[in-house]
Amino acid sequence: MIVIIDYGLGNLGSVKNTLDKLGVYSLVSNSFEKIEKADALILPGVGSANQGMKNLKKFKLDKLIIGEIKKGKPFLGICLGMQLLFSKSEEGNVDCLNIIEGTVKKFSSKLKIPQIGWNEVRIKNLEVRIKNLFKKVPNNSSFYFVNSFYCNPKNKSIIVGESEYGVNFCSILIKNNIVATQFHPEKSGRVGLQFIKNWLSLI
Amino acid sequence: MITKRIIPCLDMTQGKVVKGIQFVNFRDTGDPVKLAEFYDSEGADELVFLDITATVENRDILVNVVKETAKKVSIPFSVGGGIRTVNDMGMILRAGADKVSVNTGAFKNPNLIKQCAKTFGSQCVVLSLDARKVKKNRWNVFINGGGTDTGVSALTWAKKAVSLGAGEILLTSIDTDGTKKGFNIDLTKTISEEVNVPIIASGGAGKIEDFFEVFDKGKADAALAASLFHFKELTIKQVKQYLANKKIPVRLN
Numbered sequence: 001m002i003v004i005i006d007y008g009l010g011n012l013g014s015v016k017n018t019l020d021k022l023g024v025y026s027l028v029s030n031s032f033e034k035i036e037k038a039d040a041l042i043l044p045g046v047g048s049a050n051q052g053m054k055n056l057k058k059f060k061l062d063k064l065i066i067g068e069i070k071k072g073k074p075f076l077g078i079c080l081g082m083q084l085l086f087s088k089s090e091e092g093n094v095d096c097l098n099i100i101e102g103t104v105k106k107f108s109s110k111l112k113i114p115q116i117g118w119n120e121v122r123i124k125n126l127e128v129r130i131k132n133l134f135k136k137v138p139n140n141s142s143f144y145f146v147n148s149f150y151c152n153p154k155n156k157s158i159i160v161g162e163s164e165y166g167v168n169f170c171s172i173l174i175k176n177n178i179v180a181t182q183f184h185p186e187k188s189g190r191v192g193l194q195f196i197k198n199w200l201s202l203i
Numbered sequence: 204m205i206t207k208r209i210i211p212c213l214d215m216t217q218g219k220v221v222k223g224i225q226f227v228n229f230r231d232t233g234d235p236v237k238l239a240e241f242y243d244s245e246g247a248d249e250l251v252f253l254d255i256t257a258t259v260e261n262r263d264i265l266v267n268v269v270k271e272t273a274k275k276v277s278i279p280f281s282v283g284g285g286i287r288t289v290n291d292m293g294m295i296l297r298a299g300a301d302k303v304s305v306n307t308g309a310f311k312n313p314n315l316i317k318q319c320a321k322t323f324g325s326q327c328v329v330l331s332l333d334a335r336k337v338k339k340n341r342w343n344v345f346i347n348g349g350g351t352d353t354g355v356s357a358l359t360w361a362k363k364a365v366s367l368g369a370g371e372i373l374l375t376s377i378d379t380d381g382t383k384k385g386f387n388i389d390l391t392k393t394i395s396e397e398v399n400v401p402i403i404a405s406g407g408a409g410k411i412e413d414f415f416e417v418f419d420k421g422k423a424d425a426a427l428a429a430s431l432f433h434f435k436e437l438t439i440k441q442v443k444q445y446l447a448n449k450k451i452p453v454r455l456n
Contacts, residue, residue, distance in 0.1 A: 013299050017274050047324050109399075112424065114326050114370055116401050118206045118248055118454040142206055142454035144279060146326045164204050187279045187301065189243060191456050 002026040002200075003038035005065070005081075007055040009047040015078070018186040022197055030059045040203045041065070041073060044186075045080030046146065049104065050092030052080050062097060069099055074203045075178045082173075082180035083151055091149050100175060102153035108166045118142040121161045121171050121183065133160075133179065133198050141191045143171070143183035150182060206452045207418050208248035208425035209439055210403060211432045213238060215284075216256040218264040220433075236271045242432070243276040245439045248454055250280035251304070251373065251403075251427060253331075255348070257285025266298045273299025281329050281373075289318045296323060304329040304373055307346040310353060310360070313367055320368025329403075330369035332357060334390055335377040342376075342390050349377050357390070358397055365398045372398065373427070376406040383409025383431075391421035403427050411437055411445050418451050 004015050004026055012028045019026040026042075027034055035041065043065065045052060056062045069075050077085050084096045089104035096104070107113055120140045150169035153159060161172040163182070171182045179199055185192040213220050219233035239250055252272075254265050262285075269282055282295045283304030292303045309315045309330060319328045333349045334342040334357035342357040353360075361372055374394055376387030386407045395402040401424035404417045408428035417423045431437055443453045 013273065013297070014301070017299065018277060020274070021277070046326060112399055112401050114400075115205060116326065116371060117208050117424065119204065120206075138456065141456045145205070146279075184279075187277065189278050189456075193277055 001034075001038055002040050002042060003035050004028045004042045004044060005035065005061060006030040007045075007052065007059055007061055009045055009052055009055055009080070012044055014184075014186045015042055015044045018193065018196055022193065022200065024200055030061060032064060035061075035064060035068065038073070040075065040200075041068060042076045042078065043081030043084065044078045045084070047080055048091055049080065049083055049089035049096065049149070050094040052084050053094050053096060056084065056097075066097060066099060069178060072177050074199075076199055077178065077180035078186070079147060079182060079184055082182055083149060085178065085180060086151055086153070089149065099178070100151075100153055100158070100173070100180075101155060102151060104149050105152050106149050107147075111166045114146055114148040115165045116146050117144070118188075119145050119163045119165065119171070119183070121163050123161045125160045125174075132202060133174075133195070135198050136194050137191050137198070143181075143185065143188040143192060143195075145171075145183045147182060151180075204452055206248070206454045207423070207446065208403070209246075209414070209442055209453070210249045210251055210425055210427045211242045211247050211439070212251045212253060212405070212427050212429040214253050214255050214429060215265075215268070216254070217261055218268050221255065235268050236275055238433075239272045239280070240275050242439065243278050246443060246454070247278060247439050249278055249425070250276070252280060252282045252284075252300075253304075254282070254284030262291075262294070266294060269295055269298035269300050283329070283331050283373075286315075287312075288315070289322055292319050292323065292327075296327060302327050302329050302371070304331040306331040306333065307348075309364065310344060310346050313363065316364055316367040316369050320370070325368045325370035328369050329371045329373050330361070330364040331373045331375070332361060332364075333375045333377055336390070340389070340393070342393075345377060358394060361394050361398050365400050369400065371401050371403065373403045373405060379407030380405070382407055385409060385413040386417040386421060386423070386426065388416060388421040391417060391423050395422040395424070401425065411442055414442050414446060415449050415451060418446070419449075
């Protein structure tokens with residue numbers, strides 16, 4: 001059973017719809033019991049980092065998530081759900097979960113913000129493709145993005161794929177049991193579905 | 204780099220697509236969900252639903268269409284028509300839409316944009332702006348389905364809406380809409396260069412070259428068309444392939 005963590009933000013329904021489409025049983029929940037029992041966790045998210053952290057703390061999900069990730073449970077962070085894993089976000093200057101060392105930075109104000117639309121993801125790390133995460137997803141495929149901020153991990157070796165929006169930014173990373181994407185695979189059409197299917201097959 | 208988006212628009216009334224009634228496979232039903240699935244498979248980057256006769260009684264029908272669409276398609280879509288309150292917007296988003304477009308309701312009550320952006324985030328709030336030329340280099344905002352001249356310049360309203368939190372502008376030129384003579388390049392360029400959010404150009408697409416023009420000269424971030432795609436005069440694939448050949452970045456996967 002997959003739990004999509006409900007912290008009162010964002011497009012929880014879209015992720016659930018996607019898993020339904022793939023025939024995978026999932027729950028949208030913030031229950032400690034369900035989260036602890038889950039085979040894997042997804043932290044989705046649309047919204048601001050400060051509101052996101054506020055909500056995680058309000059439901060006491062911050063410590064729970066850190067604990068579950070430490071236990072080695074497969075974890076997928078999407079968009080804000082990726083950014084919240086970092087040490088700190090420039091969005092509201094908020095301290096985040098600090099599971100991944102690094103900061104979340106704002107795109108240059110010379111660009112149209114938010115970045116809305118489909119952007120190419122260049123896979124950097126071939127080893128990962130061997131791990132099947134990108135099975136049937138050709139390199140440089142376009143995925144759907146909606147973001148004003150991007151993640152800048154301190155340890156560059158966790159960056160698996162990059163995209164360009166004024167700057168080259170980390171659009172997907174893998175660290176142990178964590179996969180995190182700045183793009184929305186649940187809104188990225190056929191390749192997005194395939195990507196989620198691949199992630200599920202790794203669990 | 205970020206690609207230019209091609210967006211089919213589904214005008215609906217009482218849960219049926221109206222402009223698409225002659226659409227080959229859906230002639231009898233005008234089923235918006237089937238049409239949405241078709242466009243998803245054809246490579247549309249996004250979908251826009253407009254409930255053109257939005258009334259309170261129709262709201263349940265619209266919500267059901269949104270729910271069904273969200274289950275079937277895996278690309279983003281926005282929904283607009285008759286949105287007056289934050290609750291209206293919440294209802295559509297909870298049903299599974301990614302964005303909601305506001306038009307007359309926001310013009311009459313600009314605070315609606317601010318409240319919606321604060322509650323759901325700017326990325327969910329699309330300003331739908333219908334503009335008509337009133338003199339050289341001056342376009343006014345028209346509301347109530349394009350029937351009422353507000354006397355306010357389109358550029359002024361676009362800037363204000365963005366400052367209030369609109370994350371995107373769906374810009375329809377009343378002058379070119381339905382003419383099939385091409386998008387309104389001057390209007391699109393003027394607004395796109397002055398505001399810092401993506402612009403979806405709408406109104407006037409008639410031939411494949413029009414899409415190149417609106418991106419190249421009009422500086423649009425996305426282009427919208429309805430009947431052109433519904434009647435299969437052009438397919439989305441054709442348009443994208445053409446643009447790719449002309450070095451406009453588009454999504455082909």
